[in-house]
Amino acid sequence: MLFKPIHQSYGDFSIERDPQRCIGCQVCLRQCSYGVHQYNDRLCELTQDESRCVGCHRCEALCPTGALTIRRTPSDFRENALWEPTYIKNIYKQAATGGVLLTGMGNPAPYPIYWDRMLLDASQVTNPSIDPLREPMELKTFLGCRPDALEVEYDGGVPRLKTRFTPQLELDYPLLFSAMSYGSINLNVHKGLARAAEACGILYNTGEGGLHPSLYTYGKNTIVQVASGRFGVHADYLRAGAAVEIKIGQGAKPGIGGHLPGEKIGREISLTRMIPEGSDAISPAPHHDIYSIEDLRQLIYALKEATDYEKPVFVKIAAVHNSAAIASGMVRAGADVICLDGFRGGTGAAPTMIRNNVGIPVELALASVDDRLRQEGIRNQASIVVAGGIRCSADVVKAIALGADAVYIGTAALIAVGCTLCQRCYTGKCPWGIATNDPYLAKRVHPDIAAEKLTNLVKAWGHEIQEMLGGMGINALESLRGNRDKLRAVGLHPAEMEVLGIKPAGG
Amino acid sequence: MRIDANGLHYRELNKRIREAARKGTSRFELVGVNGQRYIADGLEGEVEIHIHGTPGQDLGAFMKGPRVWVYGNAQDGVGNTMDAGKIVVHGMAGDVVGYGMRGGRIHILGDVGYRVGIHMKSYQDKLPVIVIGGKAGDFLGEYMAGGCIVLLGMYGTDPPERPLAGHYLGTGMHGGIIYLRGEIEPYRLGKGLAFEPLDENDRSFLELIIKEFAEDFGKDASEILEEPFTKVKPATHRPYGSMYAY
Known part of the structure; x- marks a missing residue:
């Protein structure tokens, strides 16, 4: 056996190569x-060095004779409920390198998943359910600030809306693709997201990586992001999208910034981030012009002024302990849409300790934010978009019943284009061609095929959402928003049910 | 075009400027300005704005091209995320001047507040420059990724015993350059940074910058340049390169 240092000795996966088939x-x-x-x-x-295997299954999927099987390595340490192998291996790695542990994608640890503790209602006898295949079923979703009251005037006896609305976004599905920067993923994936957003009548989000010149044409389906590093942010960029998002925080790494290493800043990435090739792209932890709600208001209105008050401004925060109070401040600061990113939210790179231990489940944050805004009578002033671990259409429906206007999907979108959640995005070597800008790997994603798969996913979820709504006897998504009576809890503590504002099943 | 800003809300004032600029007005004279925010925010092109009074926060944020003169003091966020153009302030400015600035010039005659020039960056032919005639607060040039900050300490109103710059100068700096007229105690510098003497290139570059600054304010460039300058540049272009275990 080849000698390896101890931190490289214990791989997570083993590779079975069937000599009959190879x-x-x-x-x-x-x-x-x-x-x-x-x-x-x-x-x-062919031989293999299994200690390097990340478990992405690319070789297994592409082997033309089915000769390969990737399994969890059968060799393991002695059972220990406290010292699970991950902790032991991490210590070996840190003892060898002295470095901060890095990881990718969302929090995989076994914390409660509240989506799985809530069940949806359906109509029986007393109100008829609706079949979306024979009756209209409205999924159309508007995002933006709603006035406190509507004024109607009569023009020659014909009623006309007098109240002028601030800019609204119109979505055909209650879904948006989450912020994923060009840099963390490549242009082929960005093109796929942009084309799918256009085909589905929804939006995608640039993340903090600027906007590639070839994507300006998808402007009406684009949310441009402004984060602490201000990479690629300029007047044309702000005006290119349908909305502007201020990123305060991210569910996978609340409270910390980002370091995109210089070796990942190639020519094209340099062009959109507007920084020299090879230089580190450092996003500070806070925006250094935002130290308070008043400062947030200042940036929100700076962006509104720069875009002629034509674009709604989103503000995205990580779901944390006092999200409700912060959200109230965000709405009062002038945010048209507030985004809550739960602790399951994905990332291209985050310190493992932060990802696995900071933040709160988005279900709880959403319920408390929606409650607080209603109590304060300002819920109409902003829409709520939630993100962070939305896995299926039922999660979307439950989120909307809890009070969300729409949801962001990021990890689900990447899985749609082939991601197997190996959690090694930070290496830039994604064998599926997603979280990489190596041209040899990036060409594994074809923009048109990516767009088709993403479009299929959105449409499939759309059908399922219609079915679930119909089953509840509801014919428009709007009637489900914040309708927590359609949810019941199973296996939850009364304190959790109180936060979620839902009754126990059977009650 | 002359606009009396007295009593005008910023939204109305800026709308008038934007609409007139769109129709081709290239010179604005704003009088009675008293705290109106976002003047020249996101404004583009060959436009000159002369401001009499005290403009409010985020003057020239996201600005791309216009030239702005302030005959008075400015508040926080001057030239926030500015892309191109010039802002000349005949007085003091507050905190976060030139945050994330990518191009253009900001000349402040007097003192500035905290967190000035954080995360300035240069790109291709864009090289942002901030010249401060007075003294600066903490965190000057933090996370600086490109461009140039010149700190003179000459024309401010801060008491003489106050140091030229506050604490944490250039913390996390990974690009660009800071020139100081005179010195500060080394402990005020960010981790790993050190003073260096100017070379020939620095001197000719600095002379150009100072000449323009002196012309803007009717000062004598040779008087500014007669004192020795020192420079602070990044210790490394990868300050966090070895932080992680791969």
């Missing part, structure tokens, strides 16, 4: 960007 074609070798598979010219056979 034809030595070396597809596995070419597909793996982590150098797991090697070809021994002398013996004319």
Whole structure:
């Protein structure tokens, strides 16, 4: 056996190569960007270094003869409920490097998943359910600030709305693609997201990486983000999108900034971030012009002024302990849409300790924010968009019943284009061609195929949402918003039910 | 075009400026300005704005091209995320001047507050420059990624015993350059930074900057340049490069 330092000795996965099936074609070798598979010219056979395997399953999926199976490694440490292998391996790694542990994607730890503790209602006998295949079922969603009251005037006896609305976004589905920067993912994926957003009548979000010149044409389906590093932010960029989002925080790493290493800033990325090639892109933890709600208001209105009051301004925060009070401040500061990103939210790179231990579930944050805004009589002044671990259409319906206007999907969108959640996005070597800007790998995602898959996903979820609404006897999503009577809890503590504002099942 | 801003809400004032600029007005004279925010915010093109009074927060934020003169003091956020153009302030300015600024010039005659020039960056032919005639507060040039800050300490109203700059100068700096007229105690510098003497390139670059600054305020460039300058530049372009375990 090859000698390796201790922190590289215990891999997570083992590779079974069936010699009966393997034809030595070396597809596995070419597909793996982590150098797991090697070809021994002398013996004319393939070997593997399993300690490098990240469990992405790319080789297994592409093997033309089905000769490969990737499994969790059967070798394990002695059972220990406290010292799980992850902790042991992490300590070996840190003892060897002295570095902060990095990871990708959302919090995978076994915290409660409240979506799975809430069940939806359906109509029986006393009110008829609706079949969306034979009757209209409205999923159209508007995002933006609503006036406190409507004024109507009569023009020659014809009623006309006198109240002027501030800008609203019109979505055909209650879904948006979350902020994922060009840099963390590549242009092919961005093109796929933009085209799917256009095809579905929804929006995607640039993240803090600027907007590639080739994507300006999708402006009406684009949310442009302004984060603490202000990368690629200029007047044309702000005016290019349908809305502007101020990113205060992110569910995967609340309270910390980001460091995109210089080696990932190639020519094209340099162009959209507007920083020199090879220089680190450091996003400070806070916006240094925002230290208070008053400062937030200042930036919100600076953006509204720069865009002629034509675009709604989103403000996105990570779901944290006092989200409700912060959200109240955000609405009063002039945010048209507030976004809550729960602790399950994904990321291209985050310190493992932060991702696994900071923030709160978005279900609880959403319920408390919606409650607080209603109590204060300002719920109409902003829409709520939630993000962070929305896995299926039922999660969307439950989020809307809890009080959300729409949801952001990020991880689900990446899975739609092939992601297997190996959580190694930060290496920039994504073998599926998603979280990488290496041209050899990035071409594994074709923008048109990505767009088609994303469009399929959104439409499929749309059908399911219609079915669930119909089952409840509701014919428009608007009637479900904040309708918590349509939810019941199973297996929750009364304190959790109180926060969620829902009754126990059977009650 | 002359606008009397007395009693005008910023929204109305800025709307008038934007609409007139769109129709081709290239010179504005604003009088009676008293705290109106966002003047020249997101404004583009060859426009000159002369402001008499005290403009409010975020003067010239996201601005791309216009030139702005302030005959008075300015408040916080001057040139926030500015892309191109010039802002000349014949007085003091508050906190966060030139935050995330990518291009253009900001000349402040007097003192400035905290967090000035945070995360300035240069790109291609864009090289943002901030010249401060007075003294600066804490965190000057923090996270600086490009561009140039010049701190003179000459024309402010801060008492002489106050140091040229506050604490944490250039913390996390990974690009760009800061020139100081005179010195500050080394402990005020961000971690890993050190003073360096100017070389020939620095001197010719600095002379150009100072000449323009002196012309803007009717000062004598040779008087500014007669004292020795020192420079602070990043210790590394990858300040957090070895922080992580891969």
